[in-house]
Amino acid sequence: MSNKRVLSGIQPTGNLHLGNYLGAIKNFVAMQNEFQCFFMLADLHALTIKTQPKILNESILNTAASFLAAGIDIKKNIIFCQSKVSAHTELSWILNCIARVGWLSRMTQFKEKAGSNKEKASVGLYTYPILMSADILIYKATHVPVGDDQKQHLELCRDIAMKFNSDYNNDYFVIPEPIIPKYASRVMSLRDGRKKMSKSEESDLSRINLTDSKDQIVQKIKKAKTDNDPISENIFSENSTRYEAQNLIKIYSNLKSESLDTVLNDFNGKTFSDFKKNLSELLVEKIQPISKKIKQYRSEDKELINVINTGSEKANHTAEKTILDIKKIVGLL
Numbered sequence: 511m512s513n514k515r516v517l518s519g520i521q522p523t524g525n526l527h528l529g530n531y532l533g534a535i536k537n538f539v540a541m542q543n544e545f546q547c548f549f550m551l552a553d554l555h556a557l558t559i560k561t562q563p564k565i566l567n568e569s570i571l572n573t574a575a576s577f578l579a580a581g582i583d584i585k586k587n588i589i590f591c592q593s594k595v596s597a598h599t600e601l602s603w604i605l606n607c608i609a610r611v612g613w614l615s616r617m618t619q620f621k622e623k624a625g626s627n628k629e630k631a632s633v634g635l636y637t638y639p640i641l642m643s644a645d646i647l648i649y650k651a652t653h654v655p656v657g658d659d660q661k662q663h664l665e666l667c668r669d670i671a672m673k674f675n676s677d678y679n680n681d682y683f684v685i686p687e688p689i690i691p692k693y694a695s696r697v698m699s700l701r702d703g704r705k706k707m708s709k710s711e712e713s714d715l716s717r718i719n720l721t722d723s724k725d726q727i728v729q730k731i732k733k734a735k736t737d738n739d740p741i742s743e744n745i746f747s748e749n750s751t752r753y754e755a756q757n758l759i760k761i762y763s764n765l766k767s768e769s770l771d772t773v774l775n776d777f778n779g780k781t782f783s784d785f786k787k788n789l790s791e792l793l794v795e796k797i798q799p800i801s802k803k804i805k806q807y808r809s810e811d812k813e814l815i816n817v818i819n820t821g822s823e824k825a826n827h828t829a830e831k832t833i834l835d836i837k838k839i840v841g842l843l
């Protein structure tokens with residue numbers, strides 16, 4: 511078995527969307543044969559924002575079903591629940607004592623999520639990147655596939671790992687590398703090309719969900735905001751403000767596995783209404799099989815729970831060893 515190891519996770523909150531797919535899950539599937547992979551349902555992270563227990567429960571199962579439907583093979587890899595491996599939270603406390611307050615206060619995602627009322631945000635939302643670091647370091651992951659919005663959290667994780675190694679004068683922690691897709695590392699909202707596509711955005715028209723039907727996909731792309739100019743190279747010129755156009759072209763390029771230049775060449779001079787037909791067809795071709803499989807997996811929740819429990823047992827096996835080592839290193843009995 512290769513000693514290259516992947517850990518990544520997704521918060522089970524709301525519907526997984528095209529951003530999660532292109533930014534993360536597609537890469538999970540691409541890496542699963544080369545690496546030993548741990549794919550995590552980050553259910554403890556989902557508690558950082560107020561959520562209804564029933565909805566959280568459903569989202570955990572939906573996210574597990576989405577992993578399987580997207581093609582994660584559990585014969586080779588592990589799908590597990592963060593809350594079922596207690597070593598994550600144990601390590602998180604130790605790392606809380608390594609990380610510096612100044613490091614956390616620079617995290618832009620906290621500022622975005624907490625909004626103007628920081629005092630009312632949960633402490634968990636503030637310290638969440640430390641739990642995320644524990645998720646990664648407890649498996650000594652060498653590679654972490656994520657979208658661009660998690661890059662800063664990965665840098666923090668690297669800083670924490672280096673400080674731990676230096677404070678305790680060893681090289682116990684592997685310093686993990688982020689794996690961020692070249693195109694579509696930040697898929698933007700279909701309604702506003704300056705905002706990230708997100709589960710929490712109120713309008714469902716802003717995102718393509720992995721559970722959307724063919725008609726929903728076609729409608730959402732039809733209604734997606736664009737400009738009136740035809741497709742041309744200037745979409746990506748330095749001063750371009752054609753954000754929505756950039757987003758749709760990047761989505762197409764990623765799904766089709768073609769470079770931006772090739773796509774721009776193929777559609778040069780065409781209108782966005784022409785392009786949207788092609789984009790809808792491509793999206794339907796890629797997303798429909800996933801959404802059908804999600805439904806199938808959800809019709810057998812017992813099986814799904816079995817997959818999670820088996821994966822969590824395996825994850826526990828690895829994580830337990832790390833936490834024992836770390837306790838020894840820091841001087842706990």
Ligand code: TYM
Nearest residue numbers: 518519520521529530533534552642656657695696697707
């Ligand atoms: P989460 O649940 O917000 O997102 C899951 C993954 O999807 C990516 N992503 C996107 N990529 C491109 N465009 C978008 N619009 C978009 N929206 C989301 C994210 O970058 C992420 O890769 N904290 C993490 C979950 C987590 C984790 C971890 C990840 C917990 N522990 C350890 C990696 C390693 C989160 O909230 O992701």
